[in-house]
Amino acid sequence: MSMSTILSLLFSTGRYRSPTGWLFWPLRIYTALFSVWVLWAAMISRIDALSMTVIFLCLIFVPAFLLIGAGSHSNPARPSPIDWILSLLSAACAVYFIAKIPETATRISLFDDLRQDQFVMASILILLTLEITRRTVGLFLMGIVLAFIFYNLFGHLIGGQLGHGEITLAHFVDINIYTTDGLFGIPVRVAATYAFLFVMFGTFLEKAKGGDFFFNLAAAVSGRRVGGPAKIAVFSSALFGTMSGSPTSDVVATGSITIPMMKKLGYDRSLAAGIEVASSTGGSLLPPVMGSAAFIMAEMIGADYSEIVLAAILPALLYYCGIYIQVHLRSVALNLAPLDAADVPAVSDTLKQGWQFLLPLVGLIVLLVMGYSPTMVAVFCAVAVWVVSQFHRNTRLGLKTTIEALSDTAIRMIGVTGACAAAGLVIGGITMTGLASKFSFIAFAMAGDNTLVVLLLSAIVTVILGLGMPTPSAYVLAAVLVGPTLVNDFGFQELNAHLFLLYFAVMSAMTPPVAVAAYAAAAISGANPLRIAVVAMRFSIVAFVVPFMFVINPGVLQPFAGIDQFLVSACIVLACILIAIAAETSWKGRSSTLLRLAMVVAAILLSAPDVRLKIVGVVAGAALLALSLRMLKTKFRPPVET
Numbered sequence: 001m002s003m004s005t006i007l008s009l010l011f012s013t014g015r016y017r018s019p020t021g022w023l024f025w026p027l028r029i030y031t032a033l034f035s036v037w038v039l040w041a042a043m044i045s046r047i048d049a050l051s052m053t054v055i056f057l058c059l060i061f062v063p064a065f066l067l068i069g070a071g072s073h074s075n076p077a078r079p080s081p082i083d084w085i086l087s088l089l090s091a092a093c094a095v096y097f098i099a100k101i102p103e104t105a106t107r108i109s110l111f112d113d114l115r116q117d118q119f120v121m122a123s124i125l126i127l128l129t130l131e132i133t134r135r136t137v138g139l140f141l142m143g144i145v146l147a148f149i150f151y152n153l154f155g156h157l158i159g160g161q162l163g164h165g166e167i168t169l170a171h172f173v174d175i176n177i178y179t180t181d182g183l184f185g186i187p188v189r190v191a192a193t194y195a196f197l198f199v200m201f202g203t204f205l206e207k208a209k210g211g212d213f214f215f216n217l218a219a220a221v222s223g224r225r226v227g228g229p230a231k232i233a234v235f236s237s238a239l240f241g242t243m244s245g246s247p248t249s250d251v252v253a254t255g256s257i258t259i260p261m262m263k264k265l266g267y268d269r270s271l272a273a274g275i276e277v278a279s280s281t282g283g284s285l286l287p288p289v290m291g292s293a294a295f296i297m298a299e300m301i302g303a304d305y306s307e308i309v310l311a312a313i314l315p316a317l318l319y320y321c322g323i324y325i326q327v328h329l330r331s332v333a334l335n336l337a338p339l340d341a342a343d344v345p346a347v348s349d350t351l352k353q354g355w356q357f358l359l360p361l362v363g364l365i366v367l368l369v370m371g372y373s374p375t376m377v378a379v380f381c382a383v384a385v386w387v388v389s390q391f392h393r394n395t396r397l398g399l400k401t402t403i404e405a406l407s408d409t410a411i412r413m414i415g416v417t418g419a420c421a422a423a424g425l426v427i428g429g430i431t432m433t434g435l436a437s438k439f440s441f442i443a444f445a446m447a448g449d450n451t452l453v454v455l456l457l458s459a460i461v462t463v464i465l466g467l468g469m470p471t472p473s474a475y476v477l478a479a480v481l482v483g484p485t486l487v488n489d490f491g492f493q494e495l496n497a498h499l500f501l502l503y504f505a506v507m508s509a510m511t512p513p514v515a516v517a518a519y520a521a522a523a524i525s526g527a528n529p530l531r532i533a534v535v536a537m538r539f540s541i542v543a544f545v546v547p548f549m550f551v552i553n554p555g556v557l558q559p560f561a562g563i564d565q566f567l568v569s570a571c572i573v574l575a576c577i578l579i580a581i582a583a584e585t586s587w588k589g590r591s592s593t594l595l596r597l598a599m600v601v602a603a604i605l606l607s608a609p610d611v612r613l614k615i616v617g618v619v620a621g622a623a624l625l626a627l628s629l630r631m632l633k634t635k636f637r638p639p640v641e642t
Contacts, residue, residue, distance in 0.1 A: 014135035015069040016411075020077045027063055031410035032403045034059055038196050042375050051101045053184045056192035057421060058094035061128055062087055064414045068135045090128055096121045109179050114170050122177035126425070129183060133422040136415035140514075141469050144477075145422045148429040155433055161441050164433040175428050182428030186299045187420035187476050194305075195292030195416060195472070197378030200409040202289075204382050205357065207405045208389035208397055211253060213354030214239040220347040227331020228338035229265055230272075233258035234279045234323055241283010242290065246470070247509040247517040250280035252524075259524045266336055273525035274535025277510050277517045278323055281536070282543065284471055284506045286316045288365050292416060293475040293502055295374055300479055301494050306368045311495055311557035314569060315503070315546050321573075322542030322580040329584040329632070354395075356388035416470060423476040430480050440485040451490055455548055458482045459504045466508025474505035496551050503547040510536045541583045542576045549575065549607045571614050574621045575606035581628050595631075599624050 019027055037059075041052050065086040066079045074080065079087070096117075097104070114122075134142040149172070156166040176182030180189075205211065218235035222228055236258065241250040255276040262272035284291040287309040294312070298305045330336075338344075360381045367377045389397045397405065430436055447453035461482055466474030478501040486497040509517040515533035522529035537544070549572050550556040555565030556572050582599035602624055605617030 012072050013068075013138050015072050015074045015076060017067060017069055017074065017076045017079070019066065019079065023066070023079075027066060028403065028407045031063055032406040034063075034410045035196075035200060035406040038192065039200075039379065042193055042197060043379055048105070049189055050105065050180055050184060053180075053189045053192055054097050054101060054104070055094075056196075057184065057188050057417065058090065058097050058125075060410065060414060060417050061090035061132060062094060063410075064132050064418070065090065065135075067411060068132075068414065070135065086128065086131065089124055093121060093125050093128065097125070104178055107178060109174050110171065114174055114178075118178070119170065119173060122173045125177060125183070126173070129418070129421045129425065132414075132418040136418040137422070137469060137473070140467065141419065141422055141473060144465075145425050148426045151435070152429045152432055162438055164435075167432055172429075172432070175432055176425055179428075181431050183421055183424045185424045185427055187296060187423045187427070187472060188417065190292060190296045190299055191413065191417045191420040191472075194295035194374045194378060195420075196409070196413050197375060197382060198289055198292070198295075199412055199416075200406070201360070201378055201382040201385060203405050203409045203412065204385040204389075204397065205360070206253075207401055207408075208357070208385055208395045210354070210357040210385065210395075211240055213350065213357045215254065215257065216345050216350045216354070217347070219343075220345045220350045223344035224338050224341065225328075226338060227327055227336045228344075229258060229262045230267065230275045230327045230331060230336070231324065233262065233272075233276050234320065234327060237276060237279035238283055238286055238320055241280050242286040242288065246291065247277070247281040247284060247506070248520045250283050251276055251517050251520040254280065255521055255524050259521065263525065266334075269525040270527040270531045270535050271330070273518070273521035273527050273532040275323075275327060275539060277515075277521050277532060277536035278539040279320075281506060281510050281517055281540065282316065282319045282323070284509075285312060285319060285503060285543075287312050288361070288368060291471055291506075293472045293505060296472055296476060297479070297498050297502060298374070300476075300483075301498055303495060304371070305374045306371065308495070308499070309368055311499060314556060314559050314572075315499070315550055318546050318573065318576045319540070319543045322576055323539050325577065325580040326539050326541075326584040329581070332632075353392070356391045356395075357385075359388055360384040416472060419470040419473040420476070423473045426477055427480050436481055436484045439481050440489050443485050444489070451492075451552075452548075454485070454490055455500070455551060458486060458501065459547070462501050462504040463508045463511050466505045467511070467514040469508070471502075471505050471509065474508055475502050478505055492551055493554050496554050496557060499557070500547040500551050503543065507540065507543055510540065512537075538583060542580055545579055545603075546572070546576060552607060552609055568614075571606040571618060574618070574625070575603035578603045578606075578621055578624065581625075581632075595624070595628070599628070 038056065041047055041055075047055075065083045069075065070080065070082065130142055130145060133145065152167050152172050153169065155162070155164045157163075177184070215232070215236045218232045218239065222231035222235055225231060233254065237250055237254045240254050241247070255273070259269075259272045259276050262275070263269055284293070290309070290312060294308055295305060297303075298308055363384055364377055364381050367380060368374075386397055386402065389395045443454050443457060447457055458478070462474065462478040465477045465481075479498055482501060483498060486492045486500070487494050492500075509515065510533055512530050512533045515529060515536070518529045518533040518536060521527075521532050525532070553568050553572060555561070555568040558565050559569035560566060578599040582596040582603075598620070602617050602621040605613045606621055608614060608617070
């Protein structure tokens with residue numbers, strides 16, 4: 001069996017279907033009403049967090065099995081008998097667990113024995129979670145969950161540091177279903193609140209053609225420059241990605257326009273797709289929204305979401321600064337023309353037609369800075385988009401379109417919820433077995449007290465955990481498994497350590513061999529997905545380096561907190577510029593390699609915590625930057641992709 005066949009088997013998902021006939025409107029109305037209930041629960045009701053999570057998960061499972069087939073070859077319009085059975089089982093679980101909420105809230109886990117009905121219904125819910133995980137994410141994540149379950153139940157048979165005390169099946173079920181440490185824990189709670197509401201905001205914006213406005217704005221700003229189509233991809237993907245929070249969906253949404261545009265103007269198809277993947281992936285790291293994983297981080301470390309947003313601004317700007325520099329250098333080297341002047345909209349005309357879509361984003365930023373909760377901010381933004389859409393006939397959301405937007409929000413959240421539920425099961429298992437402390441033992445055994453080695457190990461583990469998985473799941477697994485080691489054992493600041501893990505959870509979307517964003521781009525460009533992933537990683541080289549920089553130099557996340565932090569941040573900015581130039585520039589002659597190597601060394605010195613090394617790095621970096629700018633005025637050739 002070939003590697004491609006194995007990967008296809010591990011990461012293939014069920015087919016999203018669009019039911020026709022009599023089933024269409026019942027599912028459309030159910031999912032729309034479900035979204036309305038989430039709004040009501042978030043804004044008006046006094047329901048507690050556990051009850052809301054239980055109701056949310058059980059109710060969203062009911063249409064999930066009807067809307068997502070068992071495999072890629074499932075009927076695209078009609079559910080199978082097995083789908084109906086699983087949907088009815090989900091409905092039975094919904095009725096049971098919702099009716100038992102008062103009992104669950106007062107029950108003492110592990111002290112009160114599980115009754116037979118409690119054990120049976122909990123077991124059914126766990127099996128349904130595993131199946132929806134397989135359908136939405138693939139066998140790989142389901143296999144990870146099963147591996148953790150197996151370790152929970154049989155890890156007591158393992159000797160040494162990796163062993164643990166005996167955990168019975170009843171104990172496992174009790175903790176994972178009847179407490180907030182498992183299935184109904186933080187990941188699903190975030191999916192039911194912040195994540196759901198911000199997806200609703202993005203869906204309303206898309207339905208009102210706000211995405212077209214942001215694309216036209218990006219074209220108006222950068223379309224006339226050298227490499228204009230690639231720069232449009234950078235800007236539009238950043239704007240769309242911060243709202244969607246999904247690299248793959250960003251690639252599909254913006255790449256369907258930018259990739260054919262770049263190919264038409266002479267870009268190699270792998271280059272066009274690679275630029276789009278790199279630009280789209282960074283959207284999940286760009287404030288003010290940053291995707292659902294950032295909300296999970298806020299819950300896990302007990303920080304205000306606005307604090308995370310402010311800390312993430314400079315690293316995200318460095319990410320896109322690096323991409324822009326490399327795109328510009330490559331475009332100049334290949335003499336890639338800008339868009340035809342007739343195809344570039346005027347900034348004034350673009351703003352005239354869609355200025356109203358800037359209001360929700362401005363309101364979002366203002367409300368976050370003022371300290372309002374992410375839930376309140378998300379609801380305000382979704383409502384604001386609906387209101388501003390009424391300003392223009394072409395963007396107006398009527399009753400039918402509003403119902404579609406509400407329904408699509410719920411449908412889009414099925415995959416995220418399935419992944420978050422799976423992550424909840426893993427968290428419950430890690431909590432029961434103390435596996436996080438065992439990772440600390442492994443890290444010390446491999447790295448000793450070398451902080452750089454443990455950071456490299458943590459990055460590799462996070463990328464592996466994120467292969468083929470949504471960012472929230474990858475981050476949660478890394479945060480629970482690796483986070484305590486970085487914070488408790490190696491003394492890194494909690495926010496810095498978790499943002500470090502979030503970066504590599506996001507970057508796993510374009511990291512071979514399972515670069516899900518690259519596979520999405522391959523379907524549009526027709527290029528080899530692994531080659532696309534390599535190109536994307538090259539354009540995102542700054543993103544793989546900057547997390548190490550802000551962990552070693554904590555002041556980078558607060559550049560304006562004082563003169564020391566500002567100077568440290570300035571050093572990191574110079575280091576990232578040097579890395580971007582060194583990664584993309586290639587001059588003829590032996591001096592080329594030496595110059596690029598000197599840039600990398602200067603960047604390392606600029607990133608070092610020692611002030612004396614930073615001073616040397618500033619002098620060397622400034623001289624090298626001036627030299628490179630002078631040499632870049634002459635013709636150079638781009639490096640050959642491998």
